[in-house]
Amino acid sequence: MKHFKRFAACCAAVACAAAMLLTAAGCQQQQEPYSPPEATPQVSKPTIAQEGVLRVGVNASNAPLAGQPSSSTKIVGIDVDMAAALADQLGLKLEVTDVGTEAASALSSGKVDLVMGVSKADSSATFWTSDTYLPTAVALFAQSSNSTVPTNTAATKIAAQVSSNSAWAVTNEYDDSTITTTDDLKSAFSSLQSGQVQYVAADAVVGTYVANNAGMDVHMVALMQSVGGYSVGVLDGNTQLKQAVSNALSALNSNGVAAVIQKKWLGQKMDLSSIKLTAGALSSSDSESDSKDSGKSDTAADTATTTDPVAAALAATTAGRNSSSTAASDSATTTTSTN
Structure with missing residues (x-):
């Protein structure tokens, strides 16, 4: 009888251990990598030309807004990061195209849905421009x-x-x-x-x-x-996209993403609100008009990226849903074209 009880106890222990192993194995099988939920697209055709994709035009010869490092064919810069953040905010994938200085024709021909890096002070623009996402003067x-x-x-x-x-x-x-x-x-x-x-x-x-x-x-x-800045350009008749861009930019400014992108490329948030004007300072629109044929924009010597790990991680999170790009900080799905 004692042997039988001992045998029964052993069997019970083995059964209990087996149950624990099965439970543990079940937990391990359920430990899958986290994937963020798919965002619901905020706009669709015909507001954008390609379903699920935001096609953005940049000037790839205008660092640090957009440029191509000599060691890469990818376009990088503030405008690319902001485009990735906009696409993410709108629940869309991103496609970036170099349109050079031909923003108006790229929009009117339907090559892109919107353009980045448009001077808010440029009175010759033939399309709608958003509030500025990056101030300058x-x-x-x-x-x-x-x-x-x-x-x-x-x-x-x-x-x-x-x-x-x-x-x-x-x-x-x-x-x-x-x-x-x-x-x-x-x-x-x-x-x-x-x-x-x-x-x-x-x-x-x-x-x-x-x-x-x-x-x-x-x-x-x-x-x-006076302070001007860089804006997003959209065809004036595309009312739905204009409103969606305005809402998205407002969100990126309020949630700190725009500031993170600026800090990554510039080392600081670009805040010009407290800086004094010189005695002869012009309005940004007057300066834009008077100097249009007198000079060219200041140019940066290179398109080297910064190495702030916090900013890079935040930018990578922002770009998580954007096409095949690994991070808004360093790359984007890029279609390079010539005009």
């Missing part, structure tokens, strides 16, 4: 944040990239002896650091990008024009 940079706003005196020395809108702004407001022109912005900032000049004039976004990539500690101390 011609700015004066100095080594100290306590530097005063320069006045038009013989002692004032300002460096600017040759034949640029910023150089035009300097000669428009200050005496000719004030300006020192350089071949590129990095050289202008080097002149600032060496003490050859007191200020550098540059587009606020491009100047911040170049200085940040070069590891230079500079500060914006004045603006030479």
Whole structure:
């Protein structure tokens, strides 16, 4: 009888252990990777031309908004990241196309649904433009944040990239002896650091990008024009897409995604609201019109990406649903075309 009880107890223990193993195995089988739920598309045909896909045009020769590093065929930049965030917000996949400076024709021909990097101050635009997602203006940079706003005196020395809108702004407001022109912005900032000049004039976004990539500690101390910025362009008759873009941009500004993208590329959120204007500052629209034939935009020397792991992780999360791109920070589904 004792042997039988001992045998029964052993059987019960074995059965219990087997049940626990089966339960554990069942748990392991259910441990699948997490996948975010598919978002419901906010717009569809004919508001967009291709079901489930947002086709976005950028100027791939306009770093840091968009550019192609020499080591890659992919287009990267602030505009690409913002396009990925917009597509994600609208529940769509992303397709990026280089349209160069032909934003209007790309929209009117139906090549893209929307374009990025449109100057809000450009009165010649033949399409609707959103509120700005990235503010900018011609700015004066100095080594100290306590530097005063320069006045038009013989002692004032300002460096600017040759034949640029910023150089035009300097000669428009200050005496000719004030300006020192350089071949590129990095050289202008080097002149600032060496003490050859007191200020550098540059587009606020491009100047911040170049200085940040070069590891230079500079500060914006004045603006030479009222604040404008970069917007999204949509055909004026596409009412539904205009409203969807407006809503999406508002969400990206309020939830901090736009600020994360700016910090990734520029090292900081682009906030120009508290920076003083120079005495002769123009409105951004006047400056855009007057300088259109007098110079060109400031240009960045390269399209190197930053390595902020937090920003990269957040940008990757934002781009999780966007086509085959691995992260909005470094890549996007890219269709390169020539016009």
